[in-house]
Amino acid sequence: MKAVIDYLKDIFFGLKTLVTGMRVTGRYFISPGEIITQKYPENRDQLKMFDRYKGEVIMPHDGNNQHHCTGCGICQINCPNGSIEIVTRKEMSPEGKEIRVIDKHIYHLDMCTFCALCVKTCPSNALAFGHDFENAVFDKAKLTKILNKPGSSLKKEVK
Amino acid sequence: MTFNIYDFTELTRSIDDGLKAVMSPGWALFTELVLIGLVFLILYALIGLFLVYAERKVCAFIQNRLGPNRVGPVGIFQTIADLIKLLMKELIPIKNADKLLFNIAPFIVIIASFMAIAAIPFAKGLHAIDFNIGIFYVIAVSSLGVVGILLAGWSSNSKYSLIGAMRSGAQVISYELSVGLSLLTIVVFAGTMQLSGIIESQANGWWIFKGHIPAMVAFVVFLIASTAETNRGPFDLAEAESELTAGFHTEYSGIKFAFFFLAEFMNMFIVASMAVTIFLGGWMPLHFGTGNLFNHIMDFIPPLVWFFGKTFVVIYIMMWFKWTFPRLRIDQLLTLEWKYLLPINLFNILFVAFLTLMGWHF
Amino acid sequence: MQEEIIKNIILGEEEDYLINVGPQHPSTHGVLRFEVSLQGETIKKVVPHCGYIHRGIEKMCERDTYPQIIHLTDRMDYLSAHMNNEAVCLCVEKAMEVEVPERVTHVRTMLDELTRIASHQLWWCAMGMDMGALTTFFYGLRDREHILDIFEESFGTRLIQSVNTPGGLMQDIHPGFQKRVKEFISYFRKKLPEYDQLLTDNVIFRERSEGIAPLSREDAIQYGVTGPSGRASGFSCDVRKSEPYGIYKKLNFKEILRTEGDTLARYKVRIGEMYESMNILEQLVDNIPEGDYTAKMKAVLRLPVGEFFQRVETSRGELGVYIVSDGNKTPYRVKFRAPNFSNLFVISKLAPGYKIADLIAISGSLDLVIPDIDR
Numbered sequence: 080m081k082a083v084i085d086y087l088k089d090i091f092f093g094l095k096t097l098v099t100g101m102r103v104t105g106r107y108f109i110s111p112g113e114i115i116t117q118k119y120p121e122n123r124d125q126l127k128m129f130d131r132y133k134g135e136v137i138m139p140h141d142g143n144n145q146h147h148c149t150g151c152g153i154c155q156i157n158c159p160n161g162s163i164e165i166v167t168r169k170e171m172s173p174e175g176k177e178i179r180v181i182d183k184h185i186y187h188l189d190m191c192t193f194c195a196l197c198v199k200t201c202p203s204n205a206l207a208f209g210h211d212f213e214n215a216v217f218d219k220a221k222l223t224k225i226l227n228k229p230g231s232s233l234k235k236e237v238k
Numbered sequence: 239m240t241f242n243i244y245d246f247t248e249l250t251r252s253i254d255d256g257l258k259a260v261m262s263p264g265w266a267l268f269t270e271l272v273l274i275g276l277v278f279l280i281l282y283a284l285i286g287l288f289l290v291y292a293e294r295k296v297c298a299f300i301q302n303r304l305g306p307n308r309v310g311p312v313g314i315f316q317t318i319a320d321l322i323k324l325l326m327k328e329l330i331p332i333k334n335a336d337k338l339l340f341n342i343a344p345f346i347v348i349i350a351s352f353m354a355i356a357a358i359p360f361a362k363g364l365h366a367i368d369f370n371i372g373i374f375y376v377i378a379v380s381s382l383g384v385v386g387i388l389l390a391g392w393s394s395n396s397k398y399s400l401i402g403a404m405r406s407g408a409q410v411i412s413y414e415l416s417v418g419l420s421l422l423t424i425v426v427f428a429g430t431m432q433l434s435g436i437i438e439s440q441a442n443g444w445w446i447f448k449g450h451i452p453a454m455v456a457f458v459v460f461l462i463a464s465t466a467e468t469n470r471g472p473f474d475l476a477e478a479e480s481e482l483t484a485g486f487h488t489e490y491s492g493i494k495f496a497f498f499f500l501a502e503f504m505n506m507f508i509v510a511s512m513a514v515t516i517f518l519g520g521w522m523p524l525h526f527g528t529g530n531l532f533n534h535i536m537d538f539i540p541p542l543v544w545f546f547g548k549t550f551v552v553i554y555i556m557m558w559f560k561w562t563f564p565r566l567r568i569d570q571l572l573t574l575e576w577k578y579l580l581p582i583n584l585f586n587i588l589f590v591a592f593l594t595l596m597g598w599h600f
Numbered sequence: 601m602q603e604e605i606i607k608n609i610i611l612g613e614e615e616d617y618l619i620n621v622g623p624q625h626p627s628t629h630g631v632l633r634f635e636v637s638l639q640g641e642t643i644k645k646v647v648p649h650c651g652y653i654h655r656g657i658e659k660m661c662e663r664d665t666y667p668q669i670i671h672l673t674d675r676m677d678y679l680s681a682h683m684n685n686e687a688v689c690l691c692v693e694k695a696m697e698v699e700v701p702e703r704v705t706h707v708r709t710m711l712d713e714l715t716r717i718a719s720h721q722l723w724w725c726a727m728g729m730d731m732g733a734l735t736t737f738f739y740g741l742r743d744r745e746h747i748l749d750i751f752e753e754s755f756g757t758r759l760i761q762s763v764n765t766p767g768g769l770m771q772d773i774h775p776g777f778q779k780r781v782k783e784f785i786s787y788f789r790k791k792l793p794e795y796d797q798l799l800t801d802n803v804i805f806r807e808r809s810e811g812i813a814p815l816s817r818e819d820a821i822q823y824g825v826t827g828p829s830g831r832a833s834g835f836s837c838d839v840r841k842s843e844p845y846g847i848y849k850k851l852n853f854k855e856i857l858r859t860e861g862d863t864l865a866r867y868k869v870r871i872g873e874m875y876e877s878m879n880i881l882e883q884l885v886d887n888i889p890e891g892d893y894t895a896k897m898k899a900v901l902r903l904p905v906g907e908f909f910q911r912v913e914t915s916r917g918e919l920g921v922y923i924v925s926d927g928n929k930t931p932y933r934v935k936f937r938a939p940n941f942s943n944l945f946v947i948s949k950l951a952p953g954y955k956i957a958d959l960i961a962i963s964g965s966l967d968l969v970i971p972d973i974d975r
Contacts, residue, residue, distance in 0.1 A: 103562075193762065194670065199765075472732060
């Protein structure tokens with residue numbers, strides 16, 4: 080007799096646990112407020128990234144098209160993947176001294192792991208993280224970017 | 239020719255008479271068969287497309303998602319787009335596969351589900367064939383599909399497929415018993431195997447209400463067993479994607495895969511409509527008591543709406559199962575059948591026979 | 601002789617039914633391959649083959665300076681990226697005898713526990729999915745999103761933070777960090793019981809996990825199974841208790857231990873750890889000390905000549921970092937004792953005698969992260 084009771088108990092407890100699980104999913108089925116899907120390309124306007132979001136490495140320029148990069152190459156040394164290449168050229172300063180000027184700050188986004196060592200170690204705070212994250216391209220070469228804008232120059236105060 | 243939405247007997251008879259008037263009886267029968275075939279093909283495609291969409295929406299809402307929402311308003315045309323994609327996909331030929339069986343298998347599966355749909359009464363008089371052994375026919379035909387699954391698994395020449403097919407074989411053979419026996423309880427109550435007869439016997443109340451506890455038990459057993467028979471989760475061992483990647487249809491692609499997919503959904507529809515026909519009064523409206531206003535309002539809703547409405551409720555419950563429970567293991571699956579469902583069913587049927595003998599039901 | 605070796609490599613006898621679970625298989629969670637020899641549905645023998653995602657991280661570490669190593673250790677066990685980083689940082693700090701500010705150890709411990717919860721949430725998703733309950737995946741990910749938002753607000757990245765650096769943190773936590781952590785705890789305390797209702801108490805899940813593949817304490821020690829999988833067998837191996845680092849010795853928390861050692865025990869230890877991690881976070885969140893977020897470090901770090909070792913409890917077990925330095929700015933040799941590597945090979949002991957479906961459940965309950973196995 081005990082075996083029969085145990086058998087029936089098994090069935091009822093089993094069914095009870097099943098119903099408990101179904102209650103959880105059933106409740107979510109009838110509560111549309113809990114839906115967490117974001118309709119991504121449509122919600123571009125409302126989409127706001129966090130201030131510290133690391134989308135890509137950029138070099139901020141001010142209104143006069145001036146940046147902070149002296150071309151010292153510390154970011155290039157610190158980058159673990161070789162995603163930064165610095166090309167410098169020599170220029171004559173007004174005082175008649177030969178100084179080093181950044182020609183191209185080449186940044187390979189496709190190799191970058193966002194370890195933030197370049198941004199952190201830059202002595203003149205020339206680099207920062209941008210918020211642009213839509214980096215999908217068909218041509219890998221498009222991910223190689225030149226961070227200093229054409230015709231830009233070094234800010235006077237930075238030395 | 240009169241079109242009555244509550245009774246299709248007149249309509250079908252007038253079509254029959256009209257055809258017989260212009261051609262010989264043989265040709266008339268042939269034309270009728272072709273007509274019914276066309277109607278069912280269209281119905282089949284529509285229900286299949288709708289069920290795939292419904293499943294995706296149901297599972298999305300259960301999982302806090304939106305589901306398909308890009309193609310058409312709220313994504314209604316998503317399944318049509320998917321169908322077009324599947325039609326255009328390459329049919330990958332399998333090296334060392336048994337070509338003939340490999341190509342035949344999806345058709346066997348789909349034909350089996352196609353045959354079963356013939357016996358289902360959609361409304362009064364809307365019946366392809368009204369066998370006097372309707373239940374028997376449906377049980378027999380719906381289990382034919384497993385032959386196709388076995389062939390698919392065997393002919394793919396893939397080890398995963400073979401395991402899936404063997405699982406499916408063991409599963410369907412065992413659960414066939416429970417499906418049959420749980421339907422038999424109602425046959426004992428109703429005293430007929432004819433589907434239209436069973437529906438008529440529910441005019442004064444559905445069997446699930448007037449059949450006392452045994453009918454409830456039989457209904458629960460039927461739901462579980464038929465979910466297992468259609469290879470749906472939590473009994474989807476034949477395609478268990480976390481173990482066997484996709485089970486018996488691992489090697490299928492394009493439209494052949496779509497056939498398996500469609501057949502699964504159609505089997506679900508057939509099983510649900512059987513549950514509705516036998517336990518939930520088929521196309522009969524819901525009645526409480528006799529002759530009150532509520533019953534009149536219920537009578538006003540056409541039987542087709544009743545039938546499809548109830549069917550989709552049952553289908554929703556099966557989807558709810560699938561998206562809640564983890565999958566069983568093969569030995570537990572067989573334990574559930576042979577140690578739990580079958581003994582319960584046998585006792586249940588004995589009890590029902592006793593009840594009927596003593597005349598203790600409504 | 602050669603034939604003898606080949607015979608040993610090839611599994612079983614000729615009439616065995618061999619299947620390859622992996623390298624591309626939905627439930628190996630990566631590129632891992634099990635060579636399974638079957639008899640019917642019953643497993644006779646399992647041989648795990650790893651190395652499909654070997655990137656040579658240990659060798660790459662010899663090329664990089666100490667701050668540069670951090671971004672590589674992130675990519676071993678990516679679900680406990682923060683703990684991996686911390687292990688390297690603690691080892692370097694120990695070698696250089698640097699005293700890090702109190703704020704740093706405090707925040708590091710909080711991040712540890714947040715990472716642990718996030719990792720266990722993802723494990724729960726995957727475990728449910730391995731068992732065939734597909735809905736668990738979305739519920740787990742939904743809750744994990746809150747932790748990832750905390751990380752993103754403070755450090756700008758979600759899965760892999762790369763926020764540790766020898767001597768401290770790369771950047772300070774966001775002012776809203778504490779508020780968000782509190783919000784998360786009160787949210788997750790409500791959602792965690794649902795995990796039990798949906799999966800833990802479910803009769804099908806119980807049947808499939810209770811008594812399946814028990815691992816004895818002796819075997820756990822012998823195979824070096826650590827972390828929740830080891831603790832489920834009664835092997836008290838929590839580094840946070842036995843060799844406290846960071847702020848753990850000041851904290852009041854339980855080490856979740858079970859004795860059954862079966863799949864269900866491994867499952868329950870992880871669920872228990874989620875509750876325990878929330879307790880730890882509650883103790884920490886209100887009293888983060890003020891101060892610098894990094895100690896004063898030299899521009900180029902050079903470790904003294906010698907060998908250094910540091911153990912850390914990641915979400916999957918004990919991670920050991922062993923650095924040999926010859927006084928240069930790059931290490932001479934780095935060795936990681938990865939928890940998943942030991943946890944993986946116990947499967948060839950556990951699985952035989954059970955069904956294929958159990959193999960998937962067992963590997964799910966061991967919570968393997970494949971890139972950590974291969975490194």
